[in-house]
Amino acid sequence: MEILTLLTEFAKETLEGLTASQKYLSSKYFYDTNGSRIFQNIMQMPEYYLTNCELEIFETEKQRIFEALTENSTQYNLIELGAGDGLKTKVLLSHFHDQNAFFEYTPIDISEDAVKNLVLNLKQEVPGIKINGKVGDYFRLIEEINQYDHTKKILLFLGSNIGNYNENETLSFLNKLKSVMHSGYLLFIGFDLKKDPEIILKAYNDPHGHTSAFNLNLLQRINNELNANFILHKFRHQEVYNPQSGTAKSMLISLEKQEVEIHDLNKTVSFEKGESIFMEMSQKYDMKMIMDLANKSGFKIVRNFYDKRQYFVNSLWKLK
Ligand SMILES: C[S@@+](CC[C@H](N)C(=O)[O-])C[C@H]1O[C@@H](n2cnc3c(N)ncnc32)[C@H](O)[C@@H]1O
Structure with missing residues (x-):
């Protein structure tokens, strides 16, 4: 019952996010089995x-x-x-x-x-x-x-x-x-x-590709659970950090103009080349x-x- 409620929420929030004028996905859905495993890799990196x-x-x-x-x-x-x-x-x-x-x-x-x-x-x-x-x-x-x-x-x-x-x-x-x-x-x-922006950027823009895999895994989860056809290599992970506000943001960038079918939501989502999906923020404080x-x-x-x-x-x- 619990799982069903979550899946319904997942479907609903995915639909809301991918049909918004500035596309986004909720980072709370990063952690399926594969996402939790990738996050463990992230936590073991010296950069993190x-x-x-x-x-x-x-x-x-x-x-x-x-x-x-x-x-x-x-x-x-x-x-x-x-x-x-x-x-x-x-x-x-x-x-x-x-x-x-x-x-x-x-x-x-x-x-x-x-x-x-x-x-x-x-x-x-x-x-x-x-x-x-x-x-x-x-x-x-x-x-x-x-x-x-x-x-x-x-x-x-x-x-x-x-x-x-x-x-x-x-x-x-x-x-x-x-x-x-x-x-x-x-x-x-x-x-x-807040600290040296280079240190912060390295934690999320890691050379091992774990953060990229972590973000792309959410598209894979949409493929698996909502019957969609995202082609993962047509998206690239991008991290930006604003040292004044202390906000780091993870995004996925569409590398070409493309359409993605999400069958269970009965929805086709169009992406322009260079369009972003906002995935997660990581606020730094003083x-x-x-x-x-x-x-x-x-x-x-x-x-x-x-x-x-x-x-x-x-x-x-x-x-x-
Ligand atoms: C970044 S991990 C951090 C895990 C742990 N607190 C640590 O410091 O290592 C975030 C965890 O919060 C969980 N999470 C995110 N949003 C949640 C929510 N709304 N309700 C319950 N758990 C949530 C995720 O599944 C994940 O395990």
């Missing part, structure tokens, strides 16, 4: 500094993070939105578990494979951990968190997931979180910080932007944790 930075923060600061997040609470629920493979979160979970802390971990992800694998791996890697994986859109599942066990909820939104939303979307997402959070709940967010965002959305920064190069920050927030 984000993973190593957050990993470094968790490894060096895990005790201080434990103290700040749990604040001496004996029972709590760690709820991770868009958990993926939980590679970095495992460092925290394993440390929290070693402290004999009594907590439940609830990873939420739209990718069924991601949740299944994460639950399986965690049970092996951190035996005894209480874990309750949920498959679905976190915009919807967040509404249910107050039905879970344990009073205190700590929401994790890691790995720069927040950067995939524009300013209005970010504010409405944070408002949604605020509406389900009670006093004493905490929100722990990963932000990628600390003033983060403070303004917390302030505007009704949160207060409790503490920030940085890697040694200050490329990335994990920021702990509570309600104002």
Whole structure:
């Protein structure tokens, strides 16, 4: 039932995006089985500094993070939105578990494979951990968190997931979180910080071609699931970064004038040569932007944790 709902949403959003005057696709659909596998390759590339930075923060600061997040609470629920493979979160979970802390971990992800694998791996890697994986859109599942066990909820939104939303979307997402959070709940967010544009561009314009394959895979997913006939080599991945706004954008460019049939949507989509499909944004922040965002959305920064190069920050927030 869950899958059917997602497929319908996928079809609907694909239709909306490809018939808009500026074509776009939603990055939340990147993560089918193949997309999740490609994203793991991306995370392993040296150019994709984000993973190593957050990993470094968790490894060096895990005790201080434990103290700040749990604040001496004996029972709590760690709820991770868009958990993926939980590679970095495992460092925290394993440390929290070693402290004999009594907590439940609830990873939420739209990718069924991601949740299944994460639950399986965690049970092996951190035996005894209480874990309750949920498959679905976190915009919807967040509404249910107050039905879970344990009073205190700590929401994790890691790995720069927040950067995939524009300013209005970010504010409405944070408002949604605020509406389900009670006093004493905490929100722990990963932000990628502004830095040398060359470093940022290399992370997305990688020489191994993983980011390109990741973007093109969404066209393949449309072929597979909506019975379309995109010819992948007729599109090229293009990354642009604006150092002033801090916005990086991934696009696919049509290399020729072409038409694509999407049979299940009963739709023919025309592309001009050079026309783009906007695929994903990756917003980079400075600390003033983060403070303004917390302030505007009704949160207060409790503490920030940085890697040694200050490329990335994990920021702990509570309600104002
Ligand atoms: C960039 S990955 C990051 C994964 C992990 N947080 C990390 O830092 O490695 C984004 C993850 O969020 C999931 N995701 C994206 N949009 C989602 C949504 N609306 N609801 C639930 N999961 C979503 C994707 O399936 C993917 O696993």
